[in-house]
Amino acid sequence: MFYDRVKIYVKGGDGGNGCVAFRREKYVPEGGPWGGDGGKGADVIFKGDSGLRTLVDFRYQRHYKGMRGQHGRGKNMHGRSADDLVMRVPLGTVVKDEKTGLVFGDIVTEGQELVVAKGGRGGRGNSRFAGPNNKAPGMAEKGEPGEERWLLLELKLLADVGLVGYPNAGKSTLISKVSAARPKIADYPFTTLTPNLGMVSMGEGRSFIMADIPGLIEGAHGGAGLGHEFLRHVERTRLIVHVLDTAGTEGRDPLEDFKVISRELELYNQDLAARPLVIAANKTDLPDSGENLERLKAALGDTHEIFPISAVTGAGVPNLINRVYQLLEEIPVQPLHDIQEQEFVHTTEPRFTITREDGELIVAGREIEKHVAMTDLENEEALDRLQRIISLMGLEKALKDYGAKNGDTVRIGDFSFDYVDF
Incomplete structure (x- = not known):
């Protein structure tokens, strides 16, 4: 199953308690305090893993708690700090605080780590409280509780090219033709229920990642169809390929389809309206496609590149893919969302x-x-x-x-x- 949004609870480990102990040796009269500090509790950490493609592991286990630190002991022996709890997440995972909506971070690189709940520090043993006015303190601190919170995890696929269009326009067929991706394909709407990623090889070590974004229909930005669930996956793409059914196989007008989907992308995120876009005029092998293709060229040819293709037969597909790769070479790679670059308004928290x-x-x-x-x-x-x-x-x-x-x-x-x- 493909899961791209989950809610989980995390808690850092509590710190170990400090120890109350006194030195008691034969030749050391009136030995002083000798209690050690507790160990630090485990941090809860997310780590990016390029081998993962879904958040399904978090679907069946919702609570994660770090181990507490070891308690301090006599002879000034400090407790051992607990090992951090490291959980692997797919690249493209955005981590938000469920209560405040604050973005903690964005996991976008292999091995990137993000601490989402800090473990508590260990309590101080009684030897830490000795002083001129109290040479034999009989108290120690308990360990500090670890941070705890509910988190929202959202996965936004990392792809260079996003395929958008109405259901049955041929997006899945196209991605299966140019990559090793093998999505389910059939002649009914919403065949594709999950985004599909495919690596398109151009030879000589050159390649790019293409994503098939399902479920876009009119009203998608507001939740119609499956658009509300998957529109977020378009946000990271550098180039959009709009796949149109020029044969009008389901009685729709491809020109109107283009206007509707373009409007949905803009309503969801205005930045998408300015994203580079090319049109894949699909199903040119079917009757009635010629007339619609000419209408598309007349209406959109001055503003967008249009590539007549047949995803089924492969006709015109190489021209489209070669042009897509050329455009990707020209489009600068924008830095991905980095929580450290965000500017938050920090307010002074009252002491109580x-x-x-x-x-x-x-x-x-x-x-x-x-x-x-x-x-x-x-x-x-x-x-x-x-x-x-x-x-x-x-x-x-x-x-x-x-x-x-x-x-x-x-x-x-x-x-x-x-x-x-x-």
Whole structure:
């Protein structure tokens, strides 16, 4: 099966917990803290693989979670960091955050890697907290939780040439004639239900990739037929070959077909209207094709190159393919979408926000939630440290200004406490 859009959940591995330990040796009186740090959790990484053509593997497994780091141990032994979770995806995969729509990246080259969920850092052992005022700390940090999010993966085929046209215009027959692609071909609409890629060899190491884009009819840009599913695959092509049925075998007018499909491409993406385009006037071996071919030349010959062909017999196909290759040599290769080149408006994220829900005061924010998650809430010394952090961040004053009253329940992540106004 061909799948070009999936939704998956990813979570980086949690960091390992820091260790509380003290040095206890025969000739080392009053040994100090000796607890090691936890190891880093696994990152979740996508890696480009040119051998893949579909996102089908993600169709049957939707949840991916990295391993957590190893916990720290005594004798200042740090925990081992977890191995990253690397998942292979086909070239042309666009990765988006499902909640915000933000594009994380675009996998377009073999071996390209993209971190989509970072693993949490390991918690610090108690030896990290030793100081002049506390030479024997009895607390350590818990590991930082790994990032987690739902992602949308969209595959946009990487091809030099895209074949567009109405169903049954002969696109599949043409790609099967010029490449090793063997799509299903029959005399009824929507025979082709998936895009097909074919490598067209020109000899002496020269070649280009051609894609058969199915499902384009009037209204395709809005979801009619199969166009809404497959129009995205035209976006990366450098040259468009519009295949027309000059014989009008299904009672359609090839000139009107050209206008309709051209309009659909423009409505979907205005850049496609300016893309170089040639016309393959197909089915010239059938009756009634001659008159329509002359009409096409009269109406479009001044603005577009028209190549009479028969994809079935092969007549005229070499002329078309040779010209397509010449045009590709002249058309500069545009750099593919690169997330690093995008300009995003970065806003300063507040340290925390306060809202009231169901009678509780909800405190949210990446920084404050991380401090809470990494605190051992059953350790009195660790709780005292968290209290100092809350005070230094200004949360106590902010709660009072928000209107918190004695006895109100305050929740930060999974941690809740009663508010007390000193």
